[in-house]
Amino acid sequence: NFFTIDGGDGGSATAPIALSILFGKTIFEGLSITDDVLKKHNVRDRVKIFSSGKLYAPHMSARAMALGADAVGLARSIMIAGGCIRAGLCSGESGDCPVGMATMKKGKRRAYAQAIDQKIREIGNYIEAHDHGLLQVAAVVGVKSPSELNRSHVAHPEKVGH
Numbered sequence: 556n557f558f559t560i561d562g563g564d565g566g567s568a569t570a571p572i573a574l575s576i577l578f579g580k581t582i583f584e585g586l587s588i589t590d591d592v593l594k595k596h597n598v599r600d601r602v603k604i605f606s607s608g609k610l611y612a613p614h615m616s617a618r619a620m621a622l623g624a625d626a627v628g629l630a631r632s633i634m635i636a637g638g639c640i641r642a643g644l645c646s647g648e649s650g651d652c653p654v655g656m657a658t659m660k661k662g663k664r665r666a667y668a669q670a671i672d673q674k675i676r677e678i679g680n681y682i683e684a685h686d687h688g689l690l691q692v693a694a695v696v697g698v699k700s701p702s703e704l705n706r707s708h709v710a711h712p713e714k715v716g717h
Contacts, residue, residue, distance in 0.1 A: 556598075556601060556602045556603070557602060557603040557604065557605055558589055558602065558603075558604050558605070559604075559605040559606075559607065559628075560582060560585045560586050560589055560604060560605070560606050560607075560608075560624070561582075561606075561607045561608045561628075582606060582608045582609070582610065582619065583618060583619065583622055586604065586606055586619055586622040586623045586624055587622045587623060587706070589604055589623060590604060590622065590623025603625040603626070604623050604624050604625050605624065605625065605626050605627075605628060606619040606620075606624035606626070606627050606628065607627065607628030607629075607630060607631075609631065610627050610628075610629065610632075611629070611631065611632040611635075612685075612688070613684075613685050613686075613687075613688025613689040613691070613692055614688070614692055616629075616685070616689050616701070617689055617692040617693065617701060617704055617708075618709060620701050620702065620704045621704035621705055621706060621708045621709045622706060622709065625702070629682070629685065632681060632685070633678055633681065633682070634656070634657075636677050636678045636680070636681035636682075637656060637674045637677060637678050638654045638656055638667070638670075638674055638677075639652075639654065639656055639657070640653065640654060642654075645657040645658070646658055646659050651663075654667060655667030655668075689701050692704075696708045
């Protein structure tokens with residue numbers, strides 16, 4: 556069993572912007588609320604929490620883990636490391652990814668594939684740097700693993716939750 560808590564800056568793309576800004580919870584608030592509810596109902600040990608949504612830097616992933624995330628997804632960051640320019644023209648019937656990364660157009664896919672070895676190195680470098688930074692954060696606060704981070708490691712945890 557698991558929950559994925561996603562969204563950045565208080566909302567998802569499906570919510571009206573005004574509602575997201577005025578009433579939405581940040582990813583960090585959503586994590587702490589979810590963690591608290593699962594603990595309240597004595598099921599936290601049986602349910603994993605995955606987090607994603609604009610967590611591109613190691614300190615952001617560390618904060619997410621300290622607030623209850625068991626794992627952090629880095630899809631957006633990995634896409635950017637691989638060359639995504641966030642043009643919003645991804646795959647699909649009318650999508651035409653300008654870099655050829657997420658397109659159904661064979662010519663553009665072929666062009667991207669010609670640089671695939673370099674893109675793989677860039678993605679690998681990003682993942683390696685992120686993981687190194689996450690381990691550094693854990694070491695600085697005195698734990699052996701990022702999985703040992705908890706709310707006591709967060710500055711002003713009372714401002715994070717509900």
